[in-house]
Amino acid sequence: MPRAIWIIGFGIFAQGTSELMLAGLLPELADDLNVTIPQAGWLISAFALGMLVGAPVLAIITLRWPRRLALLAFLGVFIVGHVISALTDSYGVLFAMRFVSAFAYAGFWAVGGSTAMTLAGPERRGQAMSVVAGGLTVATVIGLPVGTWIGQHLGWRGAFWTVAVLSIVAAVAVVVAVPTLRTDEPPSIRAELRGLRPPRLWLSYAMTAVSTTALIGTFSYLAAMLITTTGLDPAWVPAVLFGYGLGALIGITIGGQTADRFPRAILGAGFTGLMLTSALLALAAHHVGATIVLIVTLGLLGFGTNPALNSRFAAIAPEAPTLAVSGNVSAFNVGITAGPWLGGLALAAGYDYPVVPWIGAGVAGLALVLWGLDTWVVRRVQPRSAPVEHASVG
Template identity: 60%
Template sequence: MPRAVYLLGAAIFAQGTSELMLAGLLPEIAGELHVTIPAAGLLISAFAVGMLVGAPILAVTTLRWSRRAAMLAFLAIFALTHVAGALTSSYGVLLATRVAGAFVYAGFWAVASVTAVELAGPAARAKAMSILAGGLTVATSIGLPAGTLLGQHLGWRSAFWAVAILSVLAIAGVLATIPGGHAESAPELRAELKNMAKPQLWLAYSTTALSTGAILVIFSYLAPLLTQTTGLSAGWVPVVLALYGLGALIGITISGRTADDRPFGTLAVGLIGLILAAIVLALTTSTPWLAIPAIIGIGTFGFATNPAVNSRVFSIAGDAPTLAAAFNISAFNVGITVGPWLGGLSLNAGTGYPAVGWIGAALAILALTTIPLARRAAARTTQPTYEAATSITGA
């Protein structure tokens, strides 16, 4: 695997830490900016909205740029938004920097995905995507608790400065490892738009959104679930989150090595495991020795689906992957937005925290139903090629 792919994963770690760290800094931000906790929580929602719209818009507007130039521009703007966020005393300005930072982060994800897959080659695109997404997994297990600890001891602004510094280091890494100039054949907008008419792509996007929503409806409420229902002290929450992150890293690493050859099988195993783990959590939330392994299983099997869904999109997209990859980033963020929203609706209705496990299992079951549809669609796509080949050879 080219060194540049690992560098891109490290850049995702830097930016993904920013995406996640606010979950542990809301009380400090709310207190200093004199806003309520729910208002501070909107900073997290604003980031998700910025990513949702940023990927396709920036994929189109930078289509004719060299990928190196696009990633450098995105990282520079991302770093500047965090410098501005660290310096401001205005909630409105901080909210705007979150949207702007997420907007270019989504663009970086889209361009980095295409770059990583091209550098790795068609036979290893799932492995390349597992390394790229592994950066976000490490951000979950290391970046989130580190950012929280930094913010709690040195103030929340220090976490923003740390992300800005990491982003500058990522710029240096891109300059050192990513080749400059345009690809041999620059992407054409017409080909990219024509590609988006493929029903298989939208089926893949639905798998992405549903599987991501299944994970996030549970992950978003893990801290209160553990303290209020499972009965653990607050000190155990970072430990369980770290174990969840470790499971996620194991799952995404293993599936990155199987998804290229067996994408549908890898996806099915991941989703079935996620369904079972979510059901176990829903049934055993008040029993720590069963609930904690279930949470680790959700991280392991949930993240195991990531390389498969990413690889599937690139397989369908063929020679016009940029916009297709961008919409897949948006599909991830649909799941990130809708999953916690459904969990919130359920909790507000008084169902209790076991309900998030049942909702996660239901979303994963819906994602599982897309696999036979995708398999049949793939078979229909390859059949004409086979028939044409046999007619030429006379077989």
């Protein structure tokens, strides 16, 4: 695997740490900025909104830029946003910088993902995307607890400074390792927009959004469920969440190694496993041992589908290699926003925490239905003699 792909993955790790770390810093932020904890929580929503909007917009704006220049521009904006965030005393300024930083991060995701698949070649797209998306997984395993620890001991501003420094290191590495990738024939925006026409592309976006909703909705309330329903000592919650992250890392590794050969099989098995694991988690939420095992399994199955979800667009929409990936980034963030919202609605209605994985199981079932529809569409349009499982058909 080219070194540049690992550098792009590191850039995702550096920026992804910022996406996750605020979950553990809300009390400190609220106290320092004189806002409520729910208002501090809106800073997470601002980041998700920036990701949702930024990916397609920046993919279009920078479509004809050399790939290295685009990546460096996104990192530059992200770094400036975090320096301003670390210096400000204004909640409004911090909110705006969260949106701006996420906007740039989304562009890095879209351009970085398409660049990684170009460098890897058609036979290793899934492996390339497992490395890129693995940066976020490592941020889940390491970045979230470390960022929280830094914030608790050095203040929340220290966490922002740390992310800024990591992003500077990523920018230097991009300069050294990522090629310019300037084409003699600049890509056409109209051609890329036309390339977004295939119905299967939008069906794939729906699978991404729905499966992410199922996973993140449950994940968002795991800590509260472990303490309130399972009866786990709060001191052990970080260790269990580390187990979730470790499962996610294993899942994305396995998914990356198999996504190029068996893309639809990985999705079918992953969605089925996510549905069953979520249901079992809801049933076993009062039993500590079973709950811990199921949480690790949830991370493994939930993230195991990511390489296939990320790499299939090169085959489905070959005329839109950048915009197709950016659309998937937006779809992921639709799920990141919708999952906690659905769980919050149920909890606000008076249900106990096990209702959240039940919702996750139902939503994962919808993802499985979408996968079945996608498989039916492929088999209908494919010649009978052609193999069903092949990376070229997504």
